[in-house]
Amino acid sequence: MESLNIKLLEVCSKCGACYHICPSCLNLNEGYDPRAVIKDILAGQYEKWLSHKSIWQCLECHHCLEICFQHYGFENAMAAMRTLASKKGLAPTQVKRGWDMFIKTSRLGEPAAPARKKLGLPEAAKSGAEDFKKILKIYQERKESGVRSQKSE
Amino acid sequence: MKDFTIFWGCTIQTRFPFLEKSTRMVLDGFDLPYRDVDGFTCCPEKSLVNNIDHGLWVLTAARNIALLDKAGVDLVSPCTGCVSNLATVNGELHSDNKEKIKVNSILKEIGLEFKGKNKLRHLVPFFHDEVGIPAIKNKIVKPFHGMRIALHYGCHMIRPSHALKNDDPLDPKKFDNLIRAMGAESVQYMTKLLCCGQGLDRVDQHENALHFARLKLKELKSLKIDAMALCCPSCYLQFDNNQFLMEKEGEKFGIPILYFTELLGLAMGHKPEDLGVDSHRVEATDFLEKWQRLNGEFARTDELNRQLEEGFGIAQH
Numbered sequence A: 001m002e003s004l005n006i007k008l009l010e011v012c013s014k015c016g017a018c019y020h021i022c023p024s025c026l027n028l029n030e031g032y033d034p035r036a037v038i039k040d041i042l043a044g045q046y047e048k049w050l051s052h053k054s055i056w057q058c059l060e061c062h063h064c065l066e067i068c069f070q071h072y073g074f075e076n077a078m079a080a081m082r083t084l085a086s087k088k089g090l091a092p093t094q095v096k097r098g099w100d101m102f103i104k105t106s107r108l109g110e111p112a113a114p115a116r117k118k119l120g121l122p123e124a125a126k127s128g129a130e131d132f133k134k135i136l137k138i139y140q141e142r143k144e145s146g147v148r149s150q151k152s153e
Numbered sequence B: 001m002k003d004f005t006i007f008w009g010c011t012i013q014t015r016f017p018f019l020e021k022s023t024r025m026v027l028d029g030f031d032l033p034y035r036d037v038d039g040f041t042c043c044p045e046k047s048l049v050n051n052i053d054h055g056l057w058v059l060t061a062a063r064n065i066a067l068l069d070k071a072g073v074d075l076v077s078p079c080t081g082c083v084s085n086l087a088t089v090n091g092e093l094h095s096d097n098k099e100k101i102k103v104n105s106i107l108k109e110i111g112l113e114f115k116g117k118n119k120l121r122h123l124v125p126f127f128h129d130e131v132g133i134p135a136i137k138n139k140i141v142k143p144f145h146g147m148r149i150a151l152h153y154g155c156h157m158i159r160p161s162h163a164l165k166n167d168d169p170l171d172p173k174k175f176d177n178l179i180r181a182m183g184a185e186s187v188q189y190m191t192k193l194l195c196c197g198q199g200l201d202r203v204d205q206h207e208n209a210l211h212f213a214r215l216k217l218k219e220l221k222s223l224k225i226d227a228m229a230l231c232c233p234s235c236y237l238q239f240d241n242n243q244f245l246m247e248k249e250g251e252k253f254g255i256p257i258l259y260f261t262e263l264l265g266l267a268m269g270h271k272p273e274d275l276g277v278d279s280h281r282v283e284a285t286d287f288l289e290k291w292q293r294l295n296g297e298f299a300r301t302d303e304l305n306r307q308l309e310e311g312f313g314i315a316q317h
Helices: A006-013 A023-027 A034-040 A048-053 A064-065 A073-087 A093-105 A115-119 A129-152 B009-015 B019-029 B046-052 B054-071 B079-096 B096-108 B123-131 B133-139 B174-181 B198-202 B204-224 B233-247 B260-267 B285-316
Strands: B004-006 B074-077 B120-122 B148-151 B183-189 B228-229 B257-259
Touching: A006 A034, A006 A073, A006 A093, A006 B004, A023 B204, A034 A048, A034 A073, A048 A073, A073 B004, A073 B046, A093 B046, A093 B198, A093 B233, A115 B019, A129 B054, A129 B096, B009 B133, B009 B233, B019 B260, B046 B054, B046 B079, B046 B198, B054 B074, B054 B079, B074 B123, B079 B096, B079 B120, B079 B233, B123 B133, B123 B174, B123 B260, B133 B174, B148 B174, B148 B233, B174 B183, B174 B260, B198 B204, B198 B233, B198 B285, B228 B233, B228 B260, B233 B257, B257 B260
Parallel strands: B004 B074, B074 B120, B148 B183, B148 B228, B228 B257
Antiparallel strands: none
């Protein structure tokens, strides 16, 4: 959980003002309450949330961020949980599928050529897939060697 | 005005090419200096890529921004998500030199450098601030007088405000101003700033996504509005496609969803079918008919007023 600022999160756990502006908290009938998740993170008992659908119900609308006097909000805690869940292979199927497509093609879909022709649109600009592949490879190699050097320390 | 490129994003080009059409038509109508730039990838989508790998999210966005630095153009996008993601990374790299150096050491390998010197803006604030209300009013030949339009801003047009800096994040005004400049009433309603909820459709929670769509559509139905206006492909998907799905199951809303560029194009005198309004899943027929009818009535009133003024003019002599 190194990406979370525990100090800010402690203040956050005592405030919770954003509960009253968060669209998911206010509108999801089944109940959505990041305050409970944050409490468990601070107590070191967040494991159970990783497979819970709650952590994917943050809409990333940034309402909480805007009203937070720490400029932190629920969203950072929920995003950290989603990252952890993804690492453990617990992301929803659609997320996994979207990720695979992004890694493979650099996009989440290709321009619809026949529809473009019908609409009289010019040919779509070239994608950056080739260059993306190159930087992805370098990025992954560096990440790998970073992990290895951390482990050997 | 500085040259700019349009960042179309994946969703518009994959699913809604007609939104690209109406955007190009209004940009051409104002003779704005835009051109296509090769090499963009996904912005990338924050809720997908950032959740899994923050470093890759930053690197990919930085590469897109570096293409702007290379071409020397600003960026304008009709997608709120794309602008918000790119602006967030732009801000992060400007405030974190260590990360910027790391990113640039990789971008160097493909001949690019992130400088982040160009403006990144959403189409709506761009029209408001750069084109300006007076210039827009000048182009309007078929205003929406008498039409009641409910705006949906879309969270990422205005938030996070520290990165976007384009409107009040909790009480935005610019889209309202633009709708009013086209002659329509911008109907105020309780759920105006509520998130569309489309994100839930991307995490295997379709029923919850529909629940969110319903919240807004129900209120708007009760207010008897003529249309909802927005400028985000994700919100469009939520309110056009998901409304259509719910109507198929028997829930009736009947609220046409119009893109900012479609409304502007219509007001500028373009035909609905040329703008791609006939590609929508929820039909806009009633909206278009009422607008045509009111335009005819207002034109008759204008003509009557002109004749009266002329008559008075003669009487005075």
